[in-house]
Amino acid sequence: MSSVAREITRPDAAPAAIAMAGIEKWYGTGLSQVHALARTDLSVPQGELLVLLGASGCGKTTLLRMIGGLIEPTGGEMRIEGRPLWRDGRRQDEAVAELGMVFQEANLFPWLTIEGNIALPLELKGVGRSERLARARELTRLVGIGGFEARWPKELSGGMRQRAAIARALSYDPDILLMDEPFGALDAMTRDAMNLELQRIWMETGKTIVLVTHSITEAVFLADRIVLLSPRPGRIDTIVDVPIPRPRTLDAQSLPVFQDVARRLRHRLNEIS
Amino acid sequence: MSDAIVSPAAPPAQARRPAISRAALLPWITTPALVIAFVALWHDYVTRNNVSAFILPAPGSVWSAWVEMLWSSRAWGHTWMTVYATLYGFAWALVIGVGLGVAIARVRWLETTLNPFIVATQVIPKVALVPLFVVWFGFGITSKVIVAAVLAFFPILTNTVLGVKSIDAGHRDVMTSLNATRWQIFRRLELPSALPYILTGMEVGIVLAIIGAIVGEYLGGNNGLGAMLIAKMNAYETDALFAVVIHMTLLGFIFYFGIGALRRMLIPWHQSSGR
Numbered sequence: 001m002s003s004v005a006r007e008i009t010r011p012d013a014a015p016a017a018i019a020m021a022g023i024e025k026w027y028g029t030g031l032s033q034v035h036a037l038a039r040t041d042l043s044v045p046q047g048e049l050l051v052l053l054g055a056s057g058c059g060k061t062t063l064l065r066m067i068g069g070l071i072e073p074t075g076g077e078m079r080i081e082g083r084p085l086w087r088d089g090r091r092q093d094e095a096v097a098e099l100g101m102v103f104q105e106a107n108l109f110p111w112l113t114i115e116g117n118i119a120l121p122l123e124l125k126g127v128g129r130s131e132r133l134a135r136a137r138e139l140t141r142l143v144g145i146g147g148f149e150a151r152w153p154k155e156l157s158g159g160m161r162q163r164a165a166i167a168r169a170l171s172y173d174p175d176i177l178l179m180d181e182p183f184g185a186l187d188a189m190t191r192d193a194m195n196l197e198l199q200r201i202w203m204e205t206g207k208t209i210v211l212v213t214h215s216i217t218e219a220v221f222l223a224d225r226i227v228l229l230s231p232r233p234g235r236i237d238t239i240v241d242v243p244i245p246r247p248r249t250l251d252a253q254s255l256p257v258f259q260d261v262a263r264r265l266r267h268r269l270n271e272i273s
Numbered sequence: 274m275s276d277a278i279v280s281p282a283a284p285p286a287q288a289r290r291p292a293i294s295r296a297a298l299l300p301w302i303t304t305p306a307l308v309i310a311f312v313a314l315w316h317d318y319v320t321r322n323n324v325s326a327f328i329l330p331a332p333g334s335v336w337s338a339w340v341e342m343l344w345s346s347r348a349w350g351h352t353w354m355t356v357y358a359t360l361y362g363f364a365w366a367l368v369i370g371v372g373l374g375v376a377i378a379r380v381r382w383l384e385t386t387l388n389p390f391i392v393a394t395q396v397i398p399k400v401a402l403v404p405l406f407v408v409w410f411g412f413g414i415t416s417k418v419i420v421a422a423v424l425a426f427f428p429i430l431t432n433t434v435l436g437v438k439s440i441d442a443g444h445r446d447v448m449t450s451l452n453a454t455r456w457q458i459f460r461r462l463e464l465p466s467a468l469p470y471i472l473t474g475m476e477v478g479i480v481l482a483i484i485g486a487i488v489g490e491y492l493g494g495n496n497g498l499g500a501m502l503i504a505k506m507n508a509y510e511t512d513a514l515f516a517v518v519i520h521m522t523l524l525g526f527i528f529y530f531g532i533g534a535l536r537r538m539l540i541p542w543h544q545s546s547g548r
Binding site for chain 1: 347373441443444447449450451452453457461464465466468540542
C-alpha cells in the first residue's frame, strides 16, 4: 500500500464532524451587553455522542444553536466536516445540509400529518412524493411509531411526537444530529424509554450526536463524552469521558462507574453555580 | 436490543367514529321546533289582535309574497346584483386585506407608519361615507362594490396581522434549520399558520360585505335587494318587505356557511373545524 493510500485510510484523517475555534457570543450592545459564551474551542469526532451539560444560563443552548447555524457567533470559526458554517455572514448550504435539529418541543406542524411532517425537509429539497413517503414510512419504523403515518400530531402523545421530530431531523440523512433538551418536556418514565431509544437509533445509524441537557443521569447514560459548562459567561469547565460499554441498559445506572461519574459531575456543578 | 422497548401499538387503520351523538342531533330538532313556535305565536298575535297588514303582515302572506318573489325574474335580477356586489367587494377586501396584513406583520416600520391611519379608518363610521362613494362612483354597481369592500376589509386585515404575528417561534426554527427559502417559509409555514385567523376574518368580513352592498343599494340606484326593499317600503307592501328581509337573511346564511365549508376544507387539522 502506498503512503498516500495509507494516509487516506487512516481514521483520523477524516475531518472532525464539528470543529470550533474561539467561538464566542455576545448579546445586545453597549452597556447592556451580555457575554453568553466565552471563547470556546471544541472538536467532536465523527460518530461521537457528546452531551453538553450545565445549569440554566450556562450558554449550552446558545452553543448548540451556533453549531446548528441558528445563531451567528460574534467571533471564532465553526466548521462542519471541515467546511466553514459561515462565510461573509452567510450560512453555507453544504454545511447546513449535514445538520439535523431536534428541539425541546417537537415543533411538528399541526396542518401536516405525521408522515407529512417527517417528509417536510425532503419536500423543501424537491424530492418526489412517492420517494418522500417511502422514506417517511421507513423512518416511522426506525423511531418506533410505525402505523401512525396518517395521524395528526395532536393525536399523538408527547413522547411519540418527539419521536416524529427525530424522524424529521433524520429524513434527509444528515451526518450530525443536534438535540436541545429533546426529552426535557417528557415525564420521567417516557424519558428513560426515549434515552434507550436514542441510544438504539444512534447505534443503528452511526450519526454524530450533540445533545444538550441539564440532567446528570441522562448525560451519563447517553454520552461518550460530557462537556460540563459553567455560567456567566458560559465556558467549558470540564470534559469527562464515560467509559461504560454499549449498549447500555437502564441498569447501567447502578454500575459503580456510572455513579462515580455522576457524583463527580454533581460536585463540580455545585462548585461552579 | 430494539426489543428492550415495546414500541407503541399501531392503531387500527380506520379509527371508529361513534354513531351520530345525541348532542349533534339536538339542533336538528330544536331549530325547526323553535321556528315553528315563533311563526305560530306571530300568526296568533296578528289574528287575535287584528293587526293591520301595513304594520305586521301575517306569516302566511309573507310566505306567499316570498314565493311570488321566487317566481319573479326581476327579484332574481336584484338578488344577483347584490350577490355580485358582495362577492366582488369581498374578493377585493380579501386580496388587499391579506396582502397588506402579511406586509404589516412582517415589516416593523410599515406597521408603525400605517397604524394611525388604520385605526382612523377603523373608527370612521364607514356607512356615513356611502353618500360620498355614490357621489364619486355614481349610482352603478361600483359604489356598492366599494362599500362592501371597505366594510369587509378590516376584520380580514386585523386577523391576518394577528395570524402572521402568532406564528410559533419553534416552527420558525425548524424552517431555518432546514435552510428553507423565503418563499418556502411563506408557503409552508406562514400561510398555513395564519389561515385559521384569516378564515375568522373572512367569516366576519363576508357578513359585513353583504351589509355594505345592501346599504350601498339603499342610497344609490334602483338595482339590488337594498333598492328593492326601499321600493317595497315606499309602496306600503309590508309583506313583500318582510319577504325581501327573509331573502337577504338566507343569502347571509349561505355565504356564512360557505366560509365554514371552506374552513373545514382548508384547515381540517384545526380545532375550529370540529371533528
